[in-house]
Amino acid sequence: MRFTGWICSFVLMTMAASVYAADNCIAAAEMREIARHFTQFEGLAKKGEFCFDDTPTAHLLAGIMFMRKTDFGSTQPVSRDELFSGRFKNDWYGYLVGRISDFQIDQDCPPGVVAYVSFFSTSMYVCPLALTPSFTALDRASVFMHEARHLDGYPHVTCSHGAREGLRGACDTRISDGGSYAVTVETYAQISKYAGGLHPALRAYARSAAIIHAEETFEEPVRIDRTAQFLVLSKDRQFHSLSLNADTVQTKELGSLPGLGRINMRGPYMVQFPDDKTQTAGYVFSRNEGETEQQAGDLVIGYNKSTVAERTEFMEMHSSAQWNAQLMKGSVRFLCDPQNKTPTELALSEEPVGFIYPTGYDRAAYTVQLMSESGRIYDIGCSQRRPFVRASLLAFDQPYRRVLKVGADVIALRKDGRLFRLNGATATPLNTPFDGRVYELVPNQHVEFLDAN
Ligand SMILES: [Zn+2]
Structure with a gap:
């Protein structure tokens, strides 16, 4: 079967996991109610209650139940920015059954289509991608x-710039048009802000989903009230936010993590690869939200399936919207083409330290920098869907483990756990309560609507 309608390619956001963390069964009365609108479930409803298993039908019903049962509370104030207008907030299920008469499972979907x-x-x-445990209710x-x-009557357009350029x-053109991606942003923002009873980690996950869609699926930038910050993980596994003023550093203690490990960004999501190689990698959150069972994309799924010996060779990842790279101890494995799942490996001529972001972490960029133990810097990335590694024109005063630009500020982390403010080639030590104890440095944003208490 071919279709002539609108394809919704979620290829960039094939993220994952756990089933609806509520009851394990749908009550018989509830099944009858669902079958009243979606007659395809009549046969199942006649059998009484339905208990979740790992079948496509179960995953479909879990999604329907999420729409029917999630409690958003009675008041849901809208945001002052464009993240949540509230125009779809009241009755998701009513909205769905007013438009959709039945679900059909298409086994022949193009790769990445949900x-x-x-x-x-x-x-x-x-x-099928939407009907596996790797996609949440x-x-x-x-x-x-x-x-x-x-x-x-809301089709999509081809992205002319940004992270999804050319796709x-x-x-969509702009969020205020209220098209399908506006609905995506609104629903995730609503879940994150108002879904009572949902696990805090799932709400944090929905927060990032709202942000990434707001950032990447509109031709005209979405107005989001937010402040960019640095996020520091100290060696005692504690997160701290860090902001720079003219001569002062402001820090604030946030949540903690169970273990140490490098943290890589996947858009607004943080993914940790634990130092303890017997542990699996996954999303982490900075405010004690806990863990989800969700898998953080194909690369992380692959990592988690690998042996401890293989994990030891892996150092970290860089994740862009349309390509990614795995840094191994002597090489880089590139996936430059979202349609081709076989990586291309390029050898490195010296020992790498890790990825640095002296111009900021940018999911739309096709080049990132790699720091080596010697302090030499390499540009790596994809060009015309082909990988490259070449000496960079950039140079710093000494080797750093991380270099990160946020807003107008550039901070570097040295291997000894000390932070420096970089101004061109000049490095000034930063005095913080965790001097010499900094383990990781990543970007962070305080989004007023989603993060204000
Ligand atoms: Zn769509």
């Missing part, structure tokens, strides 16, 4: 809302 609808029917076609609910919105049907 679901789609056609202009000529009220069916929603759901792809909350993701599915958000996708269902997004797809239903297409039937109100067909992967952008």
Whole structure:
């Protein structure tokens, strides 16, 4: 079966996991109610209660149940920025059943496609990718809302710039138009801000999902009230936010982590690769939100399947919107083409330390810098979908483990755990309460609507 409707390519956000963390079964009365609208479930409803298993039908029903049962409380004030207008907030399920008559599972979806609808029917076609444990019920609910919105007459456009540049049907023009990606942002923002009873880590995950879609799926920038900051992980596993003023450093203690390990950004998400190689990698959050079972993308799924010996060879990852790189002890493994899952490996001529971001972490960029033990810097990346490693024109006064620009400030982390403020070639030591104890340095943003208490 081919379709002529709108493809919703979620290829860039194939993230993952755990099933709806509520009851294990759907009550018989609830099943009858679902079957009243979606007659395809009549047979199942006749059998009484439905208990979740790992079948596509179960995952479909978990998404429907998330829409029916998630409690958003009675008041949901809107945001002052463009993240949450509240225009879809009241009755997700009513919105869905007003537009969609049935779900069809399409086994032949193109790679990366999660679901789609056609202009000529009220069916929603759901792809196997959406119906595995690697996709959450909350993701599915958000996708269902997004797809239903297409039937109100909102197609996508090709992204002309930014992280999704060149991708067909992967952008909307502006969020205020209220199209399908606006629905995506609104639903994730609503889950993050207002979904009572949902695990804090899932709410934190939804927060990042709202931000990344706001940042990457609109041609016109979305207005978000936010402040960029540095985030520091100290060797006692404690997160601290860090902001620079003219001559002062402001720090604030946040949450802690169970273990140490490098942290790499995946858009607004943080992914940790634990130093203890017997542990798996995954999303971490800075405010004691705890853990999710969610897998942080294909690269991390691959890492978690690898042996301890293989993990020891792996150092860290760089994640861009349309390419990524795994830094190994003597090489870099590139995935330059989202459609091709076989990495290309380029050898390094010297020992690497890690990725540095002296111009900021940018998911749209095709070049990043790699610091070596000698202090020499390399530009690595993808050009025309082909990988490259070459000597960089950049140089610093000494080797650093991290260099990161946030806003107008550049901070470097030396191997001895000390931080420096960089101004061109000049490095000035930063005095913080965790001098000499800094383990990791990553970007962070305080988003007023989602983060204010
Ligand atoms: Zn779409």
